[in-house]
Amino acid sequence: MSKNAASNATTKVSPFVLLIIILTLVLSLTALIIALSMFSAPAPDYNAVITAGWLTLIGALGLVISTYVLLQARRRTQEKIATPPTLTTVECTKCGFKNVREFQRGDYIFKEAEKCEKCGNPTQIAAIYREVKEGHKERYRF
Amino acid sequence: MNLLLAFTSLQNGLMQFPTDIQTILSLVFYLVFILFIFYGQRIQMYVMIREVEGSLYRLKYIKDEGRKTAVETIKEIGKPQTDPTARVDRFLEYFTIAPQNLDPAGIVWKLEHILDIRDDRLKDEVKLMAPAANETQTNNLENTLEAAMALNYIYKIIRHFYLLGKKTLSLYVIMQLQMILPLIMREAEAYASALKAFAYGQPIGDGAGALVAAKLMHGHEIRKLPKDCVGATVQIEGRTAFVIKAEGPGGNVGKPGDAIKTVIDENGGKINMVIMIDAAMKLEGEGVGEVAEGVGAAIGGPGVDQFKIEDSILEYHIPINAVIIKEDIGDAVSPMRKEIYESVDKAIERMKQLILERTKEGDKVIIAGIGNTIGVAQ
Numbered sequence: 001m002s003k004n005a006a007s008n009a010t011t012k013v014s015p016f017v018l019l020i021i022i023l024t025l026v027l028s029l030t031a032l033i034i035a036l037s038m039f040s041a042p043a044p045d046y047n048a049v050i051t052a053g054w055l056t057l058i059g060a061l062g063l064v065i066s067t068y069v070l071l072q073a074r075r076r077t078q079e080k081i082a083t084p085p086t087l088t089t090v091e092c093t094k095c096g097f098k099n100v101r102e103f104q105r106g107d108y109i110f111k112e113a114e115k116c117e118k119c120g121n122p123t124q125i126a127a128i129y130r131e132v133k134e135g136h137k138e139r140y141r142f
Numbered sequence: 143m144n145l146l147l148a149f150t151s152l153q154n155g156l157m158q159f160p161t162d163i164q165t166i167l168s169l170v171f172y173l174v175f176i177l178f179i180f181y182g183q184r185i186q187m188y189v190m191i192r193e194v195e196g197s198l199y200r201l202k203y204i205k206d207e208g209r210k211t212a213v214e215t216i217k218e219i220g221k222p223q224t225d226p227t228a229r230v231d232r233f234l235e236y237f238t239i240a241p242q243n244l245d246p247a248g249i250v251w252k253l254e255h256i257l258d259i260r261d262d263r264l265k266d267e268v269k270l271m272a273p274a275a276n277e278t279q280t281n282n283l284e285n286t287l288e289a290a291m292a293l294n295y296i297y298k299i300i301r302h303f304y305l306l307g308k309k310t311l312s313l314y315v316i317m318q319l320q321m322i323l324p325l326i327m328r329e330a331e332a333y334a335s336a337l338k339a340f341a342y343g344q345p346i347g348d349g350a351g352a353l354v355a356a357k358l359m360h361g362h363e364i365r366k367l368p369k370d371c372v373g374a375t376v377q378i379e380g381r382t383a384f385v386i387k388a389e390g391p392g393g394n395v396g397k398p399g400d401a402i403k404t405v406i407d408e409n410g411g412k413i414n415m416v417i418m419i420d421a422a423m424k425l426e427g428e429g430v431g432e433v434a435e436g437v438g439a440a441i442g443g444p445g446v447d448q449f450k451i452e453d454s455i456l457e458y459h460i461p462i463n464a465v466i467i468k469e470d471i472g473d474a475v476s477p478m479r480k481e482i483y484e485s486v487d488k489a490i491e492r493m494k495q496l497i498l499e500r501t502k503e504g505d506k507v508i509i510a511g512i513g514n515t516i517g518v519a520q
Binding site for chain 2: 081082083084085103105106107108109110111127128129130131132133142
């Protein structure tokens, strides 16, 4: 099952499309190399410069477009479900000492937990939560 | 020097296109113009189809992950003798037919009956799949499977309309799908993050109401109430408060309607106020964990419990108040956010203020913490 899911997620770009992208990339690079060699010729004539200019334009365009398509396809294949870490706060019932650790399977609020690091008395899980770090927060007027 | 000359020549050359290139360019322009006149809508449709296809890939991935998580959790916790995959696949295809509403009289009881049968059936299936799981784990597994079921359903519906749109080449089918897709994807992502929470038994945002009740009743004598609920009698500001919540820490919402009715009947209707605390859907622009207050039965779901609560309070003319903690769909089913956890104390303060303002010393109050109590004991 997991193999199926993984293959479904990674074979979204068909080999044919991938071939076209790579072909475009190769042709664009070739065009750029030819253009560069024409520019660096000892005495380029007017027509050669024009041709080299067009080759540069076409090569650069091809390079940008194929790279963009390739990156987009790569990004879409890297599917994953984001799961932010969940934290458990353990609190001593006697001295009130708090300890925050990663959530462990079987934890629940009000469950008796490990002994207090400070006084050795029994502790209790006081909170289980996840912290969401807001990255780029859009600002709205309202 | 050579390069400078080449650059100047190139600049001049590009500015003055040769006539044949100019002709080709104008021909291409006309061709594109004509193409867009006749095939513009079709091109637009293909772009939309591609967009829907991209989301469908993501949905398929999420759905497969849901199934995988469910199977792995069952294997890990339930220790089944045989591979549960086939049974999980069958479970994911379960459906419930809502009662006929041509004659709506008595539909609530019919709906309740159907939902009870569904719940029992799902629980039995989970017990068969995971024989080694205890009560709490069975409830958590049931919730995990229900999340996987929801993802499977969303995927199938979107796939149906995508294929229908492709087959009929109907712009309107595809357009409707493409327009609603961002909202559906949000819901699917929410269920995807719920999977881990249910599988590990972590408290979820929806459990904010249950956590309020748990904090109030913790350390007091707990008694069982119908159905799958617990209650405790707590003294708050000189008033007697009957605190009710679903029985935790397994994933469970209980039947607060039945529990509230039982407590009202036990006290012969002499209850001065009912306060319901629940997580509620926030609007865009509102903050996560904002606490608001109002009147009415704050409870979601299919409506059976809301109906029962309204029916019970109407019989004795008991005022009902609600305190809500705001969150969006993603926060409601995923592991509880810190903001929501912190708002629980604010909700308790608001509730105490409400009791002080609206009741007298010696009065009796019912406080019901509504929501899925997964990861929250009492």
